[in-house]
Amino acid sequence: MAIPRPTTSQFEAFTTNMAYARKMVDAGRYLAPFQPATVDVDDFYRAAWVQAVAAIDHWFHEELYWRVAELAAKDSPDMPQRLRNYEIPLHRVEAVRRGDIELAEAVVEHVKDQWANASLQNPGKISEALKMVTDANIWQGAAKQISTWHGNRTTYTEKTLKKQYVAITDRRNRIAHDADLIDGDLKQRRPITEHDVTDAINWIDRIALAVASVLDAEE
Incomplete structure (x- = not known):
């Protein structure tokens, strides 16, 4: 099922950033068969993971500022x-x-002062920020939308969707802050595959689309 993508400049920037993450995955896949001695191919996958989380974090911020401006002007x-x-x-x-x-x-300037340096990688923080632009339960609405897109073959709830998102952002934090090292080990890193990172990227894209759908329904 083709899901319509928002045409706002904010979401187009998100799409561009996600495409960059996918290119990193492609680079890792192309290099993998050659097993270059000087390059750890898995690092392309780790970089793609970090880029994808950064993309949605950036989109949440830009979406917040844009919608606050629109609503305050009205x-x-x-x-x-x-x-x-x-x-x-x-x-x-x-x-x-x-x-x-x-x-x-x-109003927008003050919202930026409040949120510009805040990381929007935690479901609670995201909900808090987006309450500025909607009274809807973002995660509940997004979970319902994703279930609908899946033909209700799998039913997602607010709790399960948040858990999915947290698992993705937690891995990003392990990569960014702990070099993805296994706990207690200073050399060995956690395994990562092309499938792992592609699944994470697809989930991030799906969550952004679902949240955008909830926000647009409020207009």
Whole structure:
């Protein structure tokens, strides 16, 4: 089943970043038969894994900023409760009052101050951030959407989808922070295969599509 992909610049950037991760997997697969002595082919797979997680982390941030800007500019009574009650510093309020900046810009600037350096690789943090732009339960809605795309042959829940995502980001953290070394070993790294990383990349893509679908349904 072909799943429509959002055409926003934010999602197109995500797609481009994911394509880069897939190219790393291709490079590893092409080199594997030659077994080059000076290159650990598995490192291409590890790099692809880190790149894919970075891609969705970046997309969550950009999606947050874009949707906050859109909603704040509309000044609609139907905007999410978190955004409706959002507080910004007095100096930004004064800048709006003076006409130095539009209200929507002031809100987005403060959201960026709050979230720019935050890692959006934990389901709880992602939910907290996206409450600015939707009152929906993101993970519950995404799980339901993925189940639908699978023809309900497998039923995903909020809990199982979060577990899937955490498993992917945990492996990314082991690669990025612990060189993917086996616990207690300073030389031997965890095994990784082309199938492992391709599955992780596909899941990341699927989760982003499902979350985008939930967000779009709120418009």
